[in-house]
Amino acid sequence: MAAKTFAEKALARAAGRTAVTAGEIVDVRPDVVLSHDNTAAIAQIFASLGVRRVWDPDRIVVVLDHAVPPPTPQHAQNHAEIRRFVRDQGIRHFYEVGRGICHQVVSEEALVLPGQVILGADSHTTHYGWMGAFGAGVGRSEVAALWATGELWLRVPDSMRIVLRGRLPFGVTTKDLCLKILGDLGTDGGLYLSVEFYGPALREWSLESRMVIPNMMAEFGVKNAYLPPDDAVFDWLAERLARRTGRPPAECRDRIAAGALYPDPDARYVAEHVVELDGLEPLVACPHDVDRVRPLREVAGTPIDYAFIGTCTNGRLEDIAAAVEVLRGRRVAPGVRLLVIPASQVVLQEALRRGYLATLVEAGAVIGVPGCGPCMGNHMGIPAPGEVVIASMNRNYRGRMGPRDAEIYLASPAVVAASAVTGVITDPREVVG
């Protein structure tokens, strides 16, 4: 049999076929179907299908995260409809307001595992590539169709390899790596592709640092992104799967590792791109496109009004720790706001236990409820028209945070924190020294 990429192997398995080839359209049965605050709108489409019961309530996950707590009666009504739907359909994997951002929660609960397929009504469903799962974003109608039948058409994507050489220098993060790729190849550089990452550096990075990469690859246009899973991934997931299911950890670990998929060494790639990590420096995406990337030193000194740390890209404990390191013993500059939103309740609790939150609040930061917050312009931290924002989010399109004329810069959490301290875009290495 011909050598296969990760995407070809994962989609063959999900389609119940021995093999599939890039370019084919196949009917895939995903292991998990994810939706969030859009669940009520999907339920409305589902109802229009004339099907009464969802195909498998145990493979459906619903997380309330996009507008939490609800800012208006309409948003609250939307959540109320979702609660009614999950109760009526017997959906057990339902996570309430405040539990966290869907991709963080699904990872923490080990609801999807390496080698599995997850389709979600959220563009950042590419996230699950961090564990070597196939995650792809789909639309509302597609999730309604999945609820009804359990299957959906997918085109098996061509694959691209991104090879990471060397090591990241001090003060340079996987966020900078993502910005580097976007700056060099553009926001459509990975369009319709499955992007596989390789390199010895991956194994050395924390899982939190790895999670940034496939998440941010949504901005690269990819169908899915893949990092080869290793022991650290299996151990992390096994601990959480054991906790959730009550099964022995060793048994969970064996099951998880057995499901992992790795591409054949001679699989076919339509493109290969090499990133020399040693040469990387902190980067910033400038308004209003994610690929308008410039070295931090070139935009340093740009005055900001508002700094935001959070989201499914960079709202994890490691990100908050990076901000704490910059903010300890310092204050947010007068006239500047700093908002920090932990990606989940688990992250919030750990940040509390370690004293991070106290440091942040003493520095003048505002702490938000775990969720997506202002990242999609809904609520809780919207900038004023004309204001300049620096954020750890994944997108800076015009209007992203609400007002058309706000300017959004994207950077790593440490850069956001350092900019909050000085009031201008700042290299954290200059603040911490």
Add this chain to the structure above:
Amino acid sequence: MTVVRGRVWKYGDNVSTDLIFPGQYTYTLRDPDEMARHVLENLDPRFAREVRPGDIIVAGRNWGCGSSREQAVTALKHAGVSAIIAKSFARIYFRNAINNGLLPVICPAAVEAIQAGETVEVDLRTWIVRCAAGEFPFAPLSPTVLEILQAGGLIPLLRRKLGTTPPEERP
């Protein structure tokens, strides 16, 4: 849907879903006609007021990048747009268009040639875009994709396959 003909609105590269349908409406607006009143308001405030049934959008690279929000398709469809001709589409946007019966055409040469305001034709029998500057062929849509499009979208097609009737049409 064999030949689609309409007047052109022309836009550039990387028009995001935030520009097509702002996130602030995403959980509060459910009526597609109401969605249509806000469509493209951050990019071209004239559009929602002046769009006419059958109009065609012509755009550069990566139309619909960003969010998976399907309203960025349904709002345009309910505003009367019959097709979008682009150099490329964001992946989820392309799927949402197919699944909602809004014709997406990938034809970079036609995009270069077409002027705003002219009337163009997309011929699905010959896979050609006709405009003032000439005829431009594009890659045919796959039979799977065409079947969904011709059925008016994924949901109508699925309803036909399942033999179900939507609740509102039950006697």
